[in-house]
Amino acid sequence: MCYRIALNFEDGITRFVDCKPGEKVLDAAFRNKINLPMDCSDGVCGTCKCRAESGAYDLGEDFIEDALTEDEAALGLVLTCQMVPSSDCVLSVPTTSQACKTGQQSFAATVARIAPHLDAAVVLELDAEDGDNAPVFLPGQYVNIDVPGGGDHRSYSFSSVPGEQRLGFLIKKIPDGLMSNWLSRAKPGDRLNLTGPMGSFYLRDGEGPLLFLAGGTGLAPFLSMLEVLARAGSNRQIHLIYGATRDADLVLVDQIAAQAQRLANFTFATVVADPASDHPRKGWVTQHMPGDMLASGEVDIYLCGPPPMVDAVRHYLDENGITPASFHYEKFTPNAPLKASA
Known part of the structure; x- marks a missing residue:
C-alpha cells in the first residue's frame, strides 16, 4: 500500500x-x-x-x-x-514547481456529455483517456482546458471527485465566449487537452463547522467537496449559501438537495439578487450569513465566486470584526484563469 x-x-x-x-x-x-x-x-x-x-x-x-x-x-x-x-x-x-524541476501535468479526455442549463451554464462531462491512471486532484482545485482551434485555454474547477475517470465541470455561458462557442457545436467523442491540477483553493481536513459561499458557477468546487464529505461519512456541520443574479442562474440545486439527504448536518440556502425575482430569499449572500456560525470563531469559510462577491464578503467580515478559524477564497472571471488565495 x-x-x-x-x-x-x-x-x-x-x-x-x-x-x-x-x-x-x-x-x-x-x-x-x-x-x-x-x-x-x-x-x-x-x-x-x-x-x-x-x-x-x-x-x-x-x-x-x-x-x-x-x-x-x-x-x-x-x-x-x-x-x-x-x-x-x-x-x-515554499517554492515554485520550476525550482523543483517539475511542472504541470497534462492529460487528454473526450467529451462524454454536454447538458445546457438554459442560457446560464453548461455541464460538461469528460472521460479521461488513460484508463489506468484516473486524474487526481484535491477537491476544489481546477484545470486549464485547451479550447480546440482557439489557441487559448479556459480554467474550470472540478465538480467531480478525485480519482475517477469521469470528470465534471460547470461552465458559465458567455455570449460569443471562446469556450461557449465551442461547446455549442461540440459532440461526444471530441477530444480535449487538460493541464493541472492547480490552485490553493481546496478542502482541508478538520472537525469544525464549514460555511460554503458559492456565486454562480462558483458552485462547481463545492459539488466536489460535498461529494467527498458525503463519501467520508462526515459529521461536520456544513451550511452552503448559493447566490445567483437571476432565478435561471441557480443550476444543479437538485444535486445540492440530494447531498442534504446524505449528510446529516448539511443545510443550504439559495439567494437571488434580482429584486424582481419571486425567490423567497433575495439580495446578497452577505445578507443571509448565519450569525451563530460566524460568532463561534470556529467556522472554516470557503468562498468561490466573481470578484465583486469575494470582495463583498471579505469587506463584510472585516467590517463586522469576524475572524473565522480559516478563510479560503477563489475569485474567477469568465475569460481568465482562476485566481486562488487562502
Whole structure:
C-alpha cells in the first residue's frame, strides 16, 4: 500500500507522488523526479522544511532543533527528509514547481456529455483517456482546458471527485465566449487537452463547522467537496449559501438537495439578487450569513465566486470584526484563469 502525497507549490501547481510504507517524503519525491529543496538530507539544515496541511506522519527523532523547533512542529511544519507518512498527506512547498524541476501535468479526455442549463451554464462531462491512471486532484482545485482551434485555454474547477475517470465541470455561458462557442457545436467523442491540477483553493481536513459561499458557477468546487464529505461519512456541520443574479442562474440545486439527504448536518440556502425575482430569499449572500456560525470563531469559510462577491464578503467580515478559524477564497472571471488565495 502506498500513501498519496500532494505537493502544492507556490505557483499554484500541484503534483502527486506515491510514498511507500516507511519511505520518507523527500525520497519519494526524488524517486518521482521532483527535486524538493534539500541540502543535508539528515535533519540538520532545515532546507527541506514544508508545511503539512493534512495527514498523519512521523518525524522521528533524528533531527536537531535548529532545523525544526517544537513550536514549528506544533504548527505543522515538517522536514521532508525525515517525514514518514502513515496516511495520504497534503504538503505546502515554499517554492515554485520550476525550482523543483517539475511542472504541470497534462492529460487528454473526450467529451462524454454536454447538458445546457438554459442560457446560464453548461455541464460538461469528460472521460479521461488513460484508463489506468484516473486524474487526481484535491477537491476544489481546477484545470486549464485547451479550447480546440482557439489557441487559448479556459480554467474550470472540478465538480467531480478525485480519482475517477469521469470528470465534471460547470461552465458559465458567455455570449460569443471562446469556450461557449465551442461547446455549442461540440459532440461526444471530441477530444480535449487538460493541464493541472492547480490552485490553493481546496478542502482541508478538520472537525469544525464549514460555511460554503458559492456565486454562480462558483458552485462547481463545492459539488466536489460535498461529494467527498458525503463519501467520508462526515459529521461536520456544513451550511452552503448559493447566490445567483437571476432565478435561471441557480443550476444543479437538485444535486445540492440530494447531498442534504446524505449528510446529516448539511443545510443550504439559495439567494437571488434580482429584486424582481419571486425567490423567497433575495439580495446578497452577505445578507443571509448565519450569525451563530460566524460568532463561534470556529467556522472554516470557503468562498468561490466573481470578484465583486469575494470582495463583498471579505469587506463584510472585516467590517463586522469576524475572524473565522480559516478563510479560503477563489475569485474567477469568465475569460481568465482562476485566481486562488487562502
